[in-house]
Amino acid sequence: MEQLWRDLSQVVLADRSLDDVLGEVTDIAARTIPGAESTSITLVRGDKAFTAAHTGEMALAADELQYERGYGPCMDAGRAGVVLRIDDMRTEQRWRDYTARVLDVGVRSSLSMPLPYQGSAIGALNVYSTLPGAFASAESEKAATAVAEAIAVAVANADAHDRLVEHAHNMRMAMESRAVIEQAKGVLMAQRGLEADAAFEVLREASQRYNRKLRDIARGIVETTRRR
Numbered sequence: 583m584e585q586l587w588r589d590l591s592q593v594v595l596a597d598r599s600l601d602d603v604l605g606e607v608t609d610i611a612a613r614t615i616p617g618a619e620s621t622s623i624t625l626v627r628g629d630k631a632f633t634a635a636h637t638g639e640m641a642l643a644a645d646e647l648q649y650e651r652g653y654g655p656c657m658d659a660g661r662a663g664v665v666l667r668i669d670d671m672r673t674e675q676r677w678r679d680y681t682a683r684v685l686d687v688g689v690r691s692s693l694s695m696p697l698p699y700q701g702s703a704i705g706a707l708n709v710y711s712t713l714p715g716a717f718a719s720a721e722s723e724k725a726a727t728a729v730a731e732a733i734a735v736a737v738a739n740a741d742a743h744d745r746l747v748e749h750a751h752n753m754r755m756a757m758e759s760r761a762v763i764e765q766a767k768g769v770l771m772a773q774r775g776l777e778a779d780a781a782f783e784v785l786r787e788a789s790q791r792y793n794r795k796l797r798d799i800a801r802g803i804v805e806t807t808r809r810r
Contacts, residue, residue, distance in 0.1 A: 603736045604635035607729060611707065612637040615725040617691075617716030618709045620644075623733055624656045625697075625705040631657050634705070641710050643687040647680055654680045659694035660706035665723065666694045670714040693717040695726040697734045707733060759797040766800035769807050 604623050611621040620638030622645050624631055631649055636642045648654025654677050655666040668674045669691050671681040693709045707730045709717060717723065763785065770781035785803075789796040 600736065601635065604733065605637075607733055607736065608635045608637040611709065611726070611729045615693075615709055615717075615729065616719055616722045617693075617711050617713070618722075619712060619716075620710045622656070622708045622710075623697075623705065624660050624694075624708060625737070626657070626660045631660065631705070638710075640688050640712075641708060644684050644689050644692070644710055645708060647683055647687070651680060653677070655692060655694045656706045656708045659696050660704070663696045663698070665696065667717055667723075668692045669718055672714075688712050690714045691716045693722060693726055695723070695730040697730050697737065699734045699737060704734070704737060706730075759800075762797055762804055763800045766803040769803055 608621045608623055612618050615621070620636070620641035622636035622641035623634045624645055625634045633642055633645045636645070645656055648657050655668060658664070659666045668681070671685050671690055671692075674681045689710045689712070691711045691714050695707045695709075697705045697707065707726055709722075709726055711717070717726075763782075766785060767778055767781040770776055770784055771778065774781075774784075776784070785796055785799055788794075788799045792799070
């Protein structure tokens with residue numbers, strides 16, 4: 583566990599893409615979780631689940647078998663926020679059609695650990711092995727829990743950054759819209775001798791009549807004036 587904590591503490595989140603960070607974390611999981619041979623991260627967005635990162639093709643193949651069906655241990659763990667462990671695919675009864683096919687890609691046991699995020703789960707860390715009972719020890723679950731928490735932090739950081747970028751974009755658009763609307767009002771006031779409120783009403787009525795955004799109507803007026 584000491585090596586795991588050391589590796590996770592050295593993961594840099596700033597100025598990196600989420601894909602890059604998650605790729606590094608899955609590599610750490612594959613190296614440090616007892617029993618792990620192949621690892622992946624399933625993220626659930628609405629009704630859609632997808633593999634955001636993986637180490638080893640066995641994990642990706644096992645994940646995609648579940649996505650085809652719309653259920654399975656990685657998806658159920660991610661949606662319900664519960665730990666799901668399969669000690670032997672040959673005797674597992676909960677997902678019979680999945681377990682029968684996942685043996686073909688080499689998986690014999692697995693552990694799916696939910697990703698805790700704002701009181702709910704947003705996906706799962708998935709750990710696979712070709713051996714039965716590979717994750718039966720308490721150490722495996724403890725290590726997977728630590729990795730899952732690190733993943734949740736990375737996703738939260740990326741989401742916060744995306745929200746900040748979107749907010750900045752919306753603010754810039756709002757300022758640009760206000761500026762062009764004020765310019766268009768000035769044009770109408772000068773050309774038609776209107777008061778400011780009346781000029782705005784002209785813009786608003788044109789927006790409704792032509793089913794176009796107010797700023798687009800305003801931009802058209804300003805550009806027409808500039809071309810003269």
